Amino acid sequence: MPRTIATVTPDISLTTLLMLCAAAAAAGWIDAVVGGGGLLQLPALMVGLPHVPPAHVLGTNKAVAICGTAAAAVAFTRRSPLNLRMGLRIGLAALGGSLAGAFFASGINSAVLRPLIMGILLAVLVFVLLRPTFGVTKAVGAPVTRRRVLTAILVAGLGIGFYDGLIGPGTGTFLVLALAGILHMDLVTASGTSKIINVCTNIGALVTFAWQGSVLWQVAAPMALFNLAGGAVGARMALKRGSGFVRGVLVVVVVSLLGKLGYDQWIG
Template sequence: MHDISLLTLVLLCAAAAAAGWIDAVVGGGGLLQLPALLVGLPQVAAAHVLGTNKAVAIVGTTAAAITYTRKAPVDVRTAIRIGAAAVAGSFGGAFFASGINSAVLRPLIMVILLAVLTFVLLRPAFGATAATGPVSRNRILLAILVAGLGIGFYDGLIGPGTGTFLVIALSAILHLDLVTASATTKVVNTCTNAGALVMFTAQGAVLWSVALPLAVFNLAGGMVGARMALRRGTGFVRVVLVVVVVTLVCKLAYDQWLA
């Protein structure tokens, strides 16, 4: 085990469980888990923290994806196609990440998030019901381009809120209700996490002794979150979505002007 105290490990496990729950319901669990790892492992290189975070997150997203696909009407084939595009997009984003000034990107992302928040609050019917009938091939292609390549690129470039963006994009483009959009997002996220984890593992940037115990708690949180979303429905997911978007805006504002 990496040299951390028992109290730190317990707190990290609690954060991993909460992150798994948030991620399963609406995405954005990294808002909690990644900062917790950065605080709990202050002497560890950033690349190793990111790699460890992916090793933990993939367990929760996989469990949530399995739970959702058993109960929700998820088009797994379409989700995997979007996920494959997202992996390609994230590789591209990671390639350009070193040359991007995140201080310039944060204000832009905050504006986008505030616009999304306004839209969700002013459109109470958004994501409440799914469209009837099959989704057109054009909409599927648009989802692959926007949710796959576009948001995947963002994930590799900067990352925070990727799951939340996916939920909103899939709901808007494919006319999915928020529960089904969350379910589809978990399949996509599993693909993107797998791609990133392969790269981090090849670089030796995963602290497995820390990741494995945290993954157990992230798994439990993900399963509980998925079941709650399925049981409580779209209204519950909508409330969590608003809370996560507000939290993301506050975090980005803090990083931009106060940190």
């Protein structure tokens, strides 16, 4: 039987809700430009809703994220030439992977989730710092073979899709890296294509979480509006200004969140 939302309805202040909405807007913006908005939004939900079960935090995060990702996907397809067929092929595989990942997410407990998120944040931080050109320079083009397409479907589709349904943060960044590395896309094209795939993973995960009753809709609804606005603005900025500035912002945000989650884990 799906859980009822009433059993986990959080009593949050207006200040906390406004903080979550601001985080959702920033996450939508970052996710649209370079990926990784979930690295801000999910930890913000964990900080703002510390007593809510992890599955409900993950489900609420998906209900919010799908709005900004969809807005960014539409903006990219209108303004940048993308291989929609390729994106949808990988996206369908990712949808299946996210359905499976979300199914297993209900078994995650907070004692495991927080250190896991910290590990992902640290890995992304190290990668970004060691690769100063990430998100700034374009990848070198090369012929794309059928084997590479199949690899992209398995890795970016099933693999990252499963991860997105199970946990989620960093999915956009991982998709950009996979598409650029496997299919030799430049980063703007990879970012746009990743939004199409990410919409599919969010749909798959959200269906599972909603069926289980693990979405706090009263929190997700206002956050989704801010996330949508951030995603639309971020997509336009990605096409006009590049990702150099956002890369710096992402580093600052990741460091701050690592500090906050570390404090909550070992001191608070």
